[in-house]
Amino acid sequence: MHRPSTAEAELAAELAVVRPSLGPRYTAALPGARAAVLTRLWRALVHEPLPWIAHRGGSGGESLLRLRDGRRLHGPRADPYATAAYVTDVRLDGVAYEDPSRLMTDLSVPHGVGFAAELGHSVASLALSRAGQRPDPASSQDPGEWPVHDWEWEQRVVDGHPYHPSCRSRPGFSAAEQLAYGPEHRPSVRLGLLPVPSDECLVSGEWPRELRDGTRLFLPVHPWQAAHVLKLSCDQGIAAHPLMSLRTLALPGGPHVKTALSTRLTSSVRDISVGSVAASAALSAFAETLTPHTDGLLHMTRTLGAATAHSPDLAAVFRESPRVFGAPGEHVVPVAALAGTELAHSAAWLAQFARLALTVGLRLLELGVALEAHGQNLLVVLSASGAPLRLVYRDLADIRVSPARLSRHSIALPDELPERIRTDDVNALRRKLFGSLVAGALAGTAGSRPILRAALETAVRDLPRSPDLVALCEEPLPVKALTLMRLSAEASGDQWSRLPNPLTGDAS
Template sequence: MHRPRTPAEAEVAEELAASRPSLVPRFTAELPGARAAVLTRLWRSLTYEPLPWVERRGPDRAALRLADGRWLSGPVPDPYATGGYVTAVDLDGVAHDDPAGLMAALRVPHGAAFARELGHSAASLALSRANQEPSAPEWPQGDREWEWERRVVDGHPFHPNCRSRLGFSVAEQLAYAPEHGPLVELGLLPVRAEECLVGGDWPDELRDGDRLLVPVHPWQAAHVLKPPGEGGLAGVLPARPLMSLRTLAVPGGPHVKTALSARLTSSVRDISVPSVTGAGVLSAFGQRVVERMDGLLHITRTLGAVTDGSPELAALLRESPQGFARAGERVVPVAALPATELPSSPAWLAEFARLALTAGLRLLELGVALEAHGQNLLVVLDAENAPVRLVYRDLADIRVSPARAARHGVDASGLPDRIRTDDVTALRRKLFGSLVAGALAGTAGSAAALRDALAPAVRRLPPGPDLAALCQEPLPAKALTLMRLSPGIPGDQWTTLRNPLV
């Protein structure tokens, strides 16, 4: 019988015994596989990221010499493999099959805090896997779009903190996390209109006289916000959580992005005041750009945004990607594709890669680098499940080159300074790191499958300097573990992975 071995696993087991005792046996049975899944992601980081305490790597990266003289060895790494193929690594003669224990044994700066996150990631992943139906799921129908989101049970395909949800109790994970399939009641908090900043148009149905009704996530209400004033909440808005957990789909209505000040995967993600005030400008810019795409890609519009001037109380409304489906079509988040049979077909995967690269590179030429990972990018499938178009949601982290945009007559004025850059390296990192090393790699599941998808796809693309860089240079990827071990360094840090096309 498997037993919890880390403080996080023991904590989850104890809470689960109190809140859902029937899940305890399945939770403990899932622990070894969950540890391996997180260890696989961690091993990828250790073998490929520029960690300052890794002194030397062997030619196949299966052995690492650390700065303190110890050696760390494991399987030959596949930087594009998903799942849990790494079941143990060796640190100076001691086998480690637990990622939290391995990180603690490495004794590196900031490693203790990261070890705690890894332990929580493995424990939450075991909980997520334990609460799934054993039978194969059917394809969602009608307005049940949220069912696609709940199928991404393992979270981020390459981040060691793929399921870390520090600050969430077991009961809260079961009540709010998409893979558990809950219906969440967002509280509608009345705030006087003159006390709010509004971007775009705030809908009439979320107004009450001179007050705006701001959707509030129940976790945020319980842990961050002060209790509602004398009038209390003005009602609730039932919604289904999506992959990002803080964004929820209102049945038959828009998507609601809520402020949720908890650490999810790697960072605390609030909704900043500039994100609210600039939401309309950024959304309008996105619509102008996609008019040049001949229907190849659509961007969901931001319908309205509101904040009381703090990142702790804010909300954005976006149109649902499902509105871009025609009769007989389905819109599927790319991260959910591995839960279908489609990626197992090399021909289908190559056609999807061609579609995604065509759209991504055309937008890059126009000056827009998408953060096109599997959560933001969705694919429209026709009645035969062939990929025909793409939908992109959440423009907050794109990058825009004013110089490239100007060459094509695209007006990029008024955009936030933080997303504007003419640095070609930054632009290519944003797109290639998210789309190729992220969405396409996560869908393919291995370096060999990714190569087999990319090779026929790139032969059908028009030539250009961006495509040449994609085919000839190492692929950029975010250094996810380095970022967690560098708390004093803001922003993204990067590494490079071997290019399967080279």
């Protein structure tokens, strides 16, 4: 009989106080949550360049990993693009592990103890996320009966990142706070409004008039941030609906607001840097100039205004809702919310969507702009019948731009754009796009390597044969090494792995 991990037991005890009716459903959801996180972890162990794994092999339907200390790990052969939870246990020197946190603890690798705790949080929070779901018929409904509001689509993403083992890790969030702020629990969140002297703020773009009062600005503050980081109370507030990133919320009938949230969710601490606020208006204006180069197939959400009290812990960004790019009868849907819908089960639809996404992504890459087009940043505009028409991209902070490529196409690069997003390294540009779009958005929607391969084969058939397309079709597919990054406390920035190319099967 499985003994609950510390994180599982602690969350169960909190739930017994704040929402006892969810207790039985939470307990019932734990085995599936363990398998979901273990599947993500096993994918990383099999495919990421972890320094303490000496050899990878296996035969038939099993993978064998030999550690540098001589121990052996056995588990199912890992499809690097699968999203279903198909790993229920992994054997370390013959001992079966169904709990990813215990497996990571007993591997005894550098920085593994902290990551094991994250995995425990991920399992517990994922079980709570699943336990709180009402029956959702949207996956089988006709498009005309799909959600009306943009936040309703966002809140259908229950399991978080499809490939990150820390897909639902929310350290520092109690059970009550997860229920109150987690988008999958469908709450309304009242943001605080903190008055700050205008001369103590850096403002980019146009700050909303209703959030100005003489010599003061009112900065929207997430209630978790107010309680745990700023240690203050905000009496005023505006009601909003949390989107899948948790820190970004939709204001009813209005724009989206990104708040500072200084805790680690999956890979990153979710604050808002002063530099990103300073560059936001210039970056938004630059992005708008790209739309004509895509024949109207891509829209970029505009940053309306951003402000910071010269602290990453106290800042906010307003940007327009992607919904403004949908005509009456059309649906604007985050790609991450498409998994499990009837559309994602249609081979013809997947091929159409892949062709649209690759046409846009490769065209911008040729021009010199690599989007981080994962399932959260990338949205698709669907017709009333569900056909993919156009794309919408949001959150420009992590794109990469090539000054040399832009110059070849006579596209001006504003001086205000931060140095960190500039690179002429072709590998860095391709990694950014291919890792997010193909190994992220498209793979997560397809749900397996065979389905992804079929969609890509159809999609690339008529695309211009550029060097970038050749690399996409013939070379191993780059993807962020998410577990390696969490186990490399001394290293900063992205680290990368190379997955078997779904079109060729090759990897290195």
